Amino acid sequence: MNKPYLYEFLYRGRPEGDSEPPAWHVVIGQMVQLPGAAAPQFVSSGPLTPEQAEAAGHSLSAVLDGINAAALAGRDAAVADAAAARRERDDALRRLAEITAPTPATGDDPVPDVPAA
Secondary structure: OOOOEEEEEEEEOOOOOOOOOOEEEEEEEEEEOOOOOOOOEEEEOOOEOHHHHHHOOOOHHHHHHHHHHHHHHHHHHHHHHHHHHHHHHHHHHHHHHHHHOOOOOOOOOOOOOOOOO
């Protein structure tokens, strides 16, 4: 059985001057192996109020920290992928330049010019 995780976070803001405070809820998800099931199945808590989420160990600050960590990890992976792609491109351009660079005439040309017939 896997650990429960933050499956969904919903924040509902309010327009300026609204008397209602902003609201949010979370849904906790988990993959569980049910008796007799061939594969793990997804189960969720359903929407939890801030109080219920806090009691389940998912305070707003913990939720936002988790979202930030996941977003930063995704950004870091994208930056690393882009750097690898740039290195690959630069290597290919270097090889192309080497292949297409004119060679100085040395007189040792293995294929002599053949006059046209």
